[in-house]
Amino acid sequence: MADAPLINIAEPGSFAWRVFHERHPVMIERLCAAHPFGPDVRDELDALLRESTAGVVEPLRDDAPDHDAWSAWTAERIGRPWSEAPFLWAESYFFRKLLAATGFFAPGPWRGVDPFAPMKRAELANAATGETLKALDNLRELDEAERDAAVVQAAVWGNQADLAFQLSTDAGNTGAGLVAGRSEDFWSLFDGSGPVHLVADNAAGELAADLVLVDHLLTTGRAPRVVLHVKPSPYYVSDATPTDVLEVLNHLAKSSGMAGEVGHRIRESLRDGRIEVRAHPFFCAPLDFGDLPEDLRDEFASAAVTIVKGDLNYRRLVGDRHWPATMPFADAVSHFPGPVAALRVLKSEVVVGLDAGTASALDAGGEPWRTNGSRALIQTCPGG
Ligand SMILES: O=P(O)(O)OC[C@@]1(O)O[C@H](CO)[C@@H](O)[C@@H]1O
Numbered sequence: 001m002a003d004a005p006l007i008n009i010a011e012p013g014s015f016a017w018r019v020f021h022e023r024h025p026v027m028i029e030r031l032c033a034a035h036p037f038g039p040d041v042r043d044e045l046d047a048l049l050r051e052s053t054a055g056v057v058e059p060l061r062d063d064a065p066d067h068d069a070w071s072a073w074t075a076e077r078i079g080r081p082w083s084e085a086p087f088l089w090a091e092s093y094f095f096r097k098l099l100a101a102t103g104f105f106a107p108g109p110w111r112g113v114d115p116f117a118p119m120k121r122a123e124l125a126n127a128a129t130g131e132t133l134k135a136l137d138n139l140r141e142l143d144e145a146e147r148d149a150a151v152v153q154a155a156v157w158g159n160q161a162d163l164a165f166q167l168s169t170d171a172g173n174t175g176a177g178l179v180a181g182r183s184e185d186f187w188s189l190f191d192g193s194g195p196v197h198l199v200a201d202n203a204a205g206e207l208a209a210d211l212v213l214v215d216h217l218l219t220t221g222r223a224p225r226v227v228l229h230v231k232p233s234p235y236y237v238s239d240a241t242p243t244d245v246l247e248v249l250n251h252l253a254k255s256s257g258m259a260g261e262v263g264h265r266i267r268e269s270l271r272d273g274r275i276e277v278r279a280h281p282f283f284c285a286p287l288d289f290g291d292l293p294e295d296l297r298d299e300f301a302s303a304a305v306t307i308v309k310g311d312l313n314y315r316r317l318v319g320d321r322h323w324p325a326t327m328p329f330a331d332a333v334s335h336f337p338g339p340v341a342a343l344r345v346l347k348s349e350v351v352v353g354l355d356a357g358t359a360s361a362l363d364a365g366g367e368p369w370r371t372n373g374s375r376a377l378i379q380t381c382p383g384g
Helices: 015-034 039-054 067-074 087-101 117-125 127-141 144-157 171-175 183-187 204-219 242-254 257-271 294-301 311-318 356-365
Strands: 178-180 196-199 226-229 275-278 305-309 340-345 376-381
Touching: 015 039, 015 087, 015 117, 039 087, 067 087, 117 127, 117 204, 117 242, 127 144, 127 204, 127 257, 144 183, 144 204, 144 340, 144 376, 178 356, 183 376, 196 204, 204 226, 204 242, 204 257, 204 305, 242 257, 257 275, 305 311, 311 340
Parallel strands: 178 376, 196 226, 196 305, 226 275, 305 340
Antiparallel strands: 340 376
16 A cells, blocks of 8 residues: 555645644644743744754653654664655654654653643543533433434544534434445444544543443453553543543542443453553554554454444554545555454545545535634454
8 A cells, every 4th residue: 555645744735734833833832831841842842843854863861761763764764854755654753753852751740741641631521521421311301213323423532633523312313424335334343343443533532432342342242351552651632541440430430320330341441351451562553454463463463343433543554645635435444454443533634545536526615624623533344
């Protein structure tokens, strides 16, 4: 799958260029407002912005445990302009450097402090997440098929940055905005025969919806065991780490109604080993799923299904390239070692697996449908 050109950050005005030139400065401003960083940290963050928007790629200057791995991943780019770098590589290195700049790896007061924690906490405590958790009680009113649909739709739309997903009692409404796939396609992959792996994306509301999905997989017998993969360290602002899993779990367990019940069941499943949380270094690496390390490849090969959540994981799964939107999903994931399902809100340029009519209608509509978070997809491949 190496034919289409890689998406890069060079073209002024492109989505990827705007991430570096418009989003990152705002993000750093917010970080500095959220934490009383001293001048040294603020200078490092400013230097990172200058380097990544107008400079050349500089090596890491910390001696964190992942230093050698990053030296290998950056070797061919050191000294070259950031503007030549592929988008996926550049964002990943940017977040690694951002952590170093905030003192995450250095001895001192900021060591191990997740700079994004205040944002994640605020999202978990906000009204929209509260409404969503309350809406879980509606699941009781639904029949089996409707409940299946609602749970998967919540996991899909939970990937919307503003958490504006709903668990509707009207299952007929849950397909709005989907550009590919149906909940039935998703559920047809599961027969309870083996462990299911879920590669999570964001913390807070999305992770809450993912835990509801995990609970549903276990309670309906679709999976005897679930492995939940999260990031080993803070990444892409709101990506879930093991600490976030505990935060969300505690939040659920303290909630009333169905949310509380799910929280307690998930805790028990963690205790008895039916749910396992992993944080493999691969998930913060600037690599595609086509470059899976052998241990992860073996795990996904022995999974009954791997569920891949979110936009970034989708980019890594199909390759962050200018693919034709109509390229079959099965072709894009032919490298993947087992059955796979992608649940994603579209928030970046890459997309595959659309039918020709859908793709041309979306293009004719004139809105930035690939990046504005108003569309989502469910794509599945049962494997070879
Ligand atoms: O993986 P997520 O959370 O669904 O989305 C992350 C994401 O939309 O944020 C980036 C912009 O900073 C995009 O490049 C990226 O794909």
